[in-house]
Every structure is written in structure tokens, then in C-alpha cells.
Amino acid sequence: MIKQLLNKVFRRRGAANAQTPSATVKVITASKHKINQKLISQAALKTCDGLHKAGFQAYIVGGAVRDLLLNHPPKDFDVATDATPEQVHKTFRRSRMIGRRFRLVHVLWGQETIEVSTFRGHHQNDGDAATNDSGRIIRDNIFGTIEEDAVRRDFTANALYYDPKRQEVLDFHDGVADIRAKTLRIIGDPVKRYQEDPVRMLRAVRLSAKLGLKLERATEAPIRKLADLLEDVPPSRLFDEMLKLFLSGHAIESIGALRAQHLHHGLLPLLDVVLEQPLGEKFVMLALKNTDDRILAGKSSNPSFLFATLLWHEVLQAWQENQKRGEPLIPALHAAMNEIIDKQGEKMAIHNRYTATMKEIWAMQPRFEQRSGKRPYALLTNPRYRAGYDFLLLRCASGELPQELGDWWTRFADAGTEERTAMLLPDSAPKKRRRKPRKKKPAATHEADA
Structure with a gap:
């Protein structure tokens, strides 16, 4: 209790001193930064206002400020403050504390969540910060001043703090100049x-x-030399970062940059092999372009579909090998799906909620080649039909399957009842001979017995 009281006293003194920006910080006024106030989240403004009223500092930070300076609508808004996570949690009724490596608070406003972090300090000889043998920080809950927090940020373009009250940007590491010079x-x-x-x-x-x-x-x-350090990153963190990379709206450029830095090897196991196969690369690039186009058009994109495309050619190869060993078509496919997802999980675990949908999309592919009888009608009613159909079109566009197959399903889905019936192909499967029912012997009667 005494230690907590002393921490609060000294923290409050630090907060009072930090209200005046240090001599090294550049204060950029509204007339110079020209941030469009309409692009700022009301939830972020209310979070900052609530902390100000409680006696704390509060700034919109990081990527949101960077995007505002570039006149891009930020996807997420984060807030940094001198309040401890416990104090933030106490300030907002609808909030929750999260994290072990970094303790944070999520403040909830309707459908929007604002992530609030406490200014980070230096971890010199402090038992509350821990690193592993390679130097990676595995626990870090040391709090400090805004100047210390700015040093702890990763890039200069992200070490920017926007004060909504004064409408000023605090720039500690010439981040604004780097943004204008198009430098990271x-x-x-x-x-x-x-x-x-x-x-x-x-x-x-x-x-x-x-x-x-x-x-x-x-x-x-140093990136190429240190690439192996990614093997030490927890799979869940790696998955989250890769998801951001592929759903940024610039996935194709990101793949090119990954290749240039030799970072694509091992991230998605076997993906580097796919990218070295002409047919596989064409399929993957079509999928990434499809995803980029949707995101840039403001549409949603399903991560399950994206990862299904990235790993499909490895599933396809394993499926073909299983059939060569004599396994039936469908069991061979399911065995291949499980094999590739298990290999994938060794490096970067894809959440179960995604892998389930990925398997459904893959499992539908053989069914698209069945165009007779009642099978096409049944496939149209499948809840994942649209995702499976889009996947089929990518396979046709890449040259893996005849374009005629994709065109047939496009027409069949939009056709009327009579046209659909006319489009069905003859059933090539051998018909099973029906057994004639045996004639039942008349039941024995007492008279017959007599």
C-alpha cells in the first residue's frame, strides 16, 4: 500500500511537470498540420476528454496521427496517457483491462473500442521488465513520461501525439519531417x-x-540478417501481424517487400514454395489483388478466404499425392487439408474460426465438378457457396481449371428452372442395379399344416 501511494505521489508530480512540453519537442499548431477534424473519431475525443476531466494527460497517438497528417481516415484510434491502467479502468465504466506483456485498457463506446496505454518508461534494472535470450521483451509494464514513451515508439512517424484540446501535434523525433520526406x-x-x-x-x-x-x-x-528472430515470436502475434499485412489494401506491394527483405520464407510455411511455382504464384497474386480491390473499395474481406487461397496449392499437391497412394478422392482431400494446416500451425497458428471455414471452401471444390442430377442444386444452398464459387473462379482464372467450368456455374446460378434443367450434364456415374424384391411366402396356416 505504501509503495502504491508513493508511486501515485511521484507520478502526479511527473504529470504536472509533463504538461509543459520539453524543449526538444516540436509543437505543430493547427494552422501548420491542417488535420481534418472530421476524420477524428468521436470515441477517441470522448476518451481524451474523460481523462482530462479526471486530471490526466491524454493524447491520440501513433498510426492514427500519422494517417491524419497524410489525410487518410485512420482505421483505429489509440490513446496514450499518464494514468495507470487501473486509473483508466476506474475512469470509464465501460472498459476492461487486457494484456500481460503490455497492460492496456479497452474503453468501449458503442461499436467502437479505443485502446488506451500508459506512457512507457525505460526498463533499467527493473524487475517488471523481462527479456529472453535473444533480447525480445516478454514483459514490459514500466511507466514513465511522455518523452520516455516517445523514445519507446518504433518509428518516428508513429512517435506523434495529438492533443485534441489544443489541437496541437507534439513531435519528439522529427516524425512529421520524415512523413513529408516519404521516409520510414x-x-x-x-x-x-x-x-x-x-x-x-x-x-x-x-x-x-x-x-x-x-x-x-x-x-x-539489418532486416535480412535478423530475419531468423521471427522464429521466436509467439504464433498468435505473428498471425495478427500477417493479417494486418495481407488486409492492408496493399497486399501485393507487401508480398514484394517481404520478398525483397527475405522475410517471406517461413512465415507461411510452404508459401515461399508456392510463390516459386508459376501456376501457384499466379493464383496467389490474383487472390491478393482481389482482396486489395475489395478493401480499397471499402468492402469487407474474409481472412478465411484469403488464407485458403494462400495455402491452396500446397493442399492441392498433398491431395494429388494422397490419391496416388490409393486413397479415395474425398478422404484424400480431407487428409491433405489437415496435413497442411498442421504444418502451418508449427510456425504461425491460424485461429480455429478461420481454419474451419477454409476447410469448407476447400471441401466444396470437387463438388463444383459434379454437374448432374440434384448435386448442383444442393451446392447452391450451401451457406459457404459464394466463397466456394469465388474460389473456383480464381482457380479458373489462374489456368488451374477450364474457364468453361466457372462460366457454367455463373450461368447456372442465375438461370431459371427450365434453363437449369437443360444445362445439367448426363450422369456419368454407373447406376446401381436395383434388386427385385423377393416374393414373400404365404404365411403358414393351421390348415396348410394339416
């Missing part, structure tokens, strides 16, 4: 920063592709 620069020693968190290498690739920023030379130089 890491803060501090690149090797050490990548060792602390290897995911920063993926983030560098993703942000450079998404925002059209060129990696600064010192930021880019």
Missing part, C-alpha cells in the same frame, strides 16, 4: 530495436508498402 525511420539503434521486438521488421515492411514510404538505409540494413 526507426527510433534508436535498429539492431537493438528489432531484437526487442522482431515483429517490428514485419511492421516496417507493411507500413512502407501501405503508405508508400521508403525505408531509411539504417532501418533497412
Whole structure:
């Protein structure tokens, strides 16, 4: 209790001192940054306002400020404050504390969630910060000042703090100048920063592709040498980062950047093999372009569909090999699906809610080649029909299947009853001979017995 009381006293003193920006920070006024206020989330503004009223500092931070300066509508809004997670949680009735590696608070406003973090401090000889043998931070709940927090940010473009009350941007590491120069620069020693968190290498690739920023030379130089550090990242974190990369609306550019930095090997096991096969690469690139087009048009994109396309050619190869060993068509496919997902899980676990849908999409593919009898009608009623159909069209467009098959299903789905009947192909399956029912012997009677 005494320790907590002292922490609060000293933290309050620190908060009071931090209200005045340090001499090193650049304060950019509204007339210079020209941020469009209409692009700022009302939930983020209410979160900052609530913390201000409770006596704390509060800033919109990171990627949201960067995107606002680029006049891009931010996808997410984060807030940084000098309040501890417990104090934030106490300030907002609808909030929840999360995380072990970094303790955070999610503040809920209707359908929108604002993630609130406490200013991070330096972890010098502090038992509350821990690293593993490779230098990766595995626990970090040390709190500090806004200046210390800015040093702990990954890139200069993300070390920006927007004060909604004064409508000012606080820039501690010339992030605004780097944004204007179209440069992505890491803060501090690149090797050490990548060792602390290897995911920063993926983030560098993703942000450079998404925002059209060129990696600064010192930021880019160590990435190839340190790529193996990604093997030490928990699969769940790796999956989340890859999901952001592929659903950024710039997946094709991201794949190119991954290749350039030799980061694609091992992330999606066997994906690098797919990208070296002409047919597989064409299929994957068509899928990524389809995803990019949907996202840039403001439409949703299903991660299950995306990962199903990325791993399909490995499933296809395993399926064909299983059939060569004598396994029946459908059992061979299911065995292949399980095999590839298990291999995938060793490096980057895809959530079960996604793998279930991926398997449904894959399992439908043989059924699209059955165009006789009642089978096509049954397939149209499948809840995953649309995803399976879109998947089929990609296979046709890549040259894996005849285009005629995709065209047939397009016409069949829109046709009337009579036209559908006329489109059905003759059933090539051998018909089973019906057994004639045996004539029943008349039941024995007492008279017959007599």
C-alpha cells in the first residue's frame, strides 16, 4: 500500500511537470498540420476528454496521427496517457483491462473500442521488465513520461501525439519531417530495436508498402540478417501481424517487400514454395489483388478466404499425392487439408474460426465438378457457396481449371428452372442395379399344416 501511494505521489508530480512540453519537442499548431477534424473519431475525443476531466494527460497517438497528417481516415484510434491502467479502468465504466506483456485498457463506446496505454518508461534494472535470450521483451509494464514513451515508439512517424484540446501535434523525433520526406525511420539503434521486438521488421515492411514510404538505409540494413528472430515470436502475434499485412489494401506491394527483405520464407510455411511455382504464384497474386480491390473499395474481406487461397496449392499437391497412394478422392482431400494446416500451425497458428471455414471452401471444390442430377442444386444452398464459387473462379482464372467450368456455374446460378434443367450434364456415374424384391411366402396356416 505504501509503495502504491508513493508511486501515485511521484507520478502526479511527473504529470504536472509533463504538461509543459520539453524543449526538444516540436509543437505543430493547427494552422501548420491542417488535420481534418472530421476524420477524428468521436470515441477517441470522448476518451481524451474523460481523462482530462479526471486530471490526466491524454493524447491520440501513433498510426492514427500519422494517417491524419497524410489525410487518410485512420482505421483505429489509440490513446496514450499518464494514468495507470487501473486509473483508466476506474475512469470509464465501460472498459476492461487486457494484456500481460503490455497492460492496456479497452474503453468501449458503442461499436467502437479505443485502446488506451500508459506512457512507457525505460526498463533499467527493473524487475517488471523481462527479456529472453535473444533480447525480445516478454514483459514490459514500466511507466514513465511522455518523452520516455516517445523514445519507446518504433518509428518516428508513429512517435506523434495529438492533443485534441489544443489541437496541437507534439513531435519528439522529427516524425512529421520524415512523413513529408516519404521516409520510414526507426527510433534508436535498429539492431537493438528489432531484437526487442522482431515483429517490428514485419511492421516496417507493411507500413512502407501501405503508405508508400521508403525505408531509411539504417532501418533497412539489418532486416535480412535478423530475419531468423521471427522464429521466436509467439504464433498468435505473428498471425495478427500477417493479417494486418495481407488486409492492408496493399497486399501485393507487401508480398514484394517481404520478398525483397527475405522475410517471406517461413512465415507461411510452404508459401515461399508456392510463390516459386508459376501456376501457384499466379493464383496467389490474383487472390491478393482481389482482396486489395475489395478493401480499397471499402468492402469487407474474409481472412478465411484469403488464407485458403494462400495455402491452396500446397493442399492441392498433398491431395494429388494422397490419391496416388490409393486413397479415395474425398478422404484424400480431407487428409491433405489437415496435413497442411498442421504444418502451418508449427510456425504461425491460424485461429480455429478461420481454419474451419477454409476447410469448407476447400471441401466444396470437387463438388463444383459434379454437374448432374440434384448435386448442383444442393451446392447452391450451401451457406459457404459464394466463397466456394469465388474460389473456383480464381482457380479458373489462374489456368488451374477450364474457364468453361466457372462460366457454367455463373450461368447456372442465375438461370431459371427450365434453363437449369437443360444445362445439367448426363450422369456419368454407373447406376446401381436395383434388386427385385423377393416374393414373400404365404404365411403358414393351421390348415396348410394339416
